[in-house]
Amino acid sequence: MTGMDAILHGGLQGYLVVALLLFAIGLAAVLLRRTMLMQFMGVELMLNAANVALLAFARFRGGDLQATVFYLFIIAVAACEAAVGLALIIGLYRHRDTTDSDRTASLKQ
Amino acid sequence: MFLAFALITLLGALGMLLQKNIIVAGLFMVAAFFGIAGLFVLLANPVAAALQLIVYSGAIMVLVLFVIMMLSSHEEEAAQASHPIQRWLSLLLALALAAGGVKLVMASKGVQMLASRGAAVPPAVTLQGVGAVLFEGHLLGFEVAGLMLLAAMVGAVALTKRNL
Numbered sequence: 001m002t003g004m005d006a007i008l009h010g011g012l013q014g015y016l017v018v019a020l021l022l023f024a025i026g027l028a029a030v031l032l033r034r035t036m037l038m039q040f041m042g043v044e045l046m047l048n049a050a051n052v053a054l055l056a057f058a059r060f061r062g063g064d065l066q067a068t069v070f071y072l073f074i075i076a077v078a079a080c081e082a083a084v085g086l087a088l089i090i091g092l093y094r095h096r097d098t099t100d101s102d103r104t105a106s107l108k109q
Numbered sequence: 110m111f112l113a114f115a116l117i118t119l120l121g122a123l124g125m126l127l128q129k130n131i132i133v134a135g136l137f138m139v140a141a142f143f144g145i146a147g148l149f150v151l152l153a154n155p156v157a158a159a160l161q162l163i164v165y166s167g168a169i170m171v172l173v174l175f176v177i178m179m180l181s182s183h184e185e186e187a188a189q190a191s192h193p194i195q196r197w198l199s200l201l202l203a204l205a206l207a208a209g210g211v212k213l214v215m216a217s218k219g220v221q222m223l224a225s226r227g228a229a230v231p232p233a234v235t236l237q238g239v240g241a242v243l244f245e246g247h248l249l250g251f252e253v254a255g256l257m258l259l260a261a262m263v264g265a266v267a268l269t270k271r272n273l
Contacts, residue, residue, distance in 0.1 A: 021211075071157050076254040090268070099180055
């Protein structure tokens, strides 16, 4: 399968293109939206794009189990990142009464 | 099948990017995560699909939606200063990244070779196999991940608690 055909019928290129577009949308969310929660969701989207690419490469290398183990670790780190990131956003909201990233340029009081 | 899940994923993500109401954006995000789980099933990896549903569509999105409701900031606040040039530049950057990446993937000989060599669907990933690889080769990493989750939990409580 080459070219458009691979994209339409789930070849490796199709998964990589989906991952790239997902990453670009996440990046756009981080850069264009000002609410910190939206930026956080954009970061999660970019992380998921990386996971899609990782598991797509693993499948086309004959179902490599190592990649699924790595995916497990990535998801553990993502859960930590979500917990601490959201706690930081709540803490900032308590001090500043805003979740706009322009208004919270510094973490200090 | 692939096209359906890819469209669910990308339209969910696009809806999240364009939606003004943050709660609705969060729900679009859940749709995108469901689409990604579907893609994982198509990649012969039901273990990752189940993990994706449990951890992302379940735990992380519930966390995010709870925080959105706690902060009562459902709409984006009015901009303090508008940065039209920066916004256009960032949009251009994202588009250039996407276009350049897609062009690179489509032109790459290595990707093409990998795609044709691994075209046959491999046996589905089983939890048994993943467990064996995890505990035989990555026991230390597994323990460290557990410790890190504990540290993150303590950190989150310490950050949100007003006075310990």
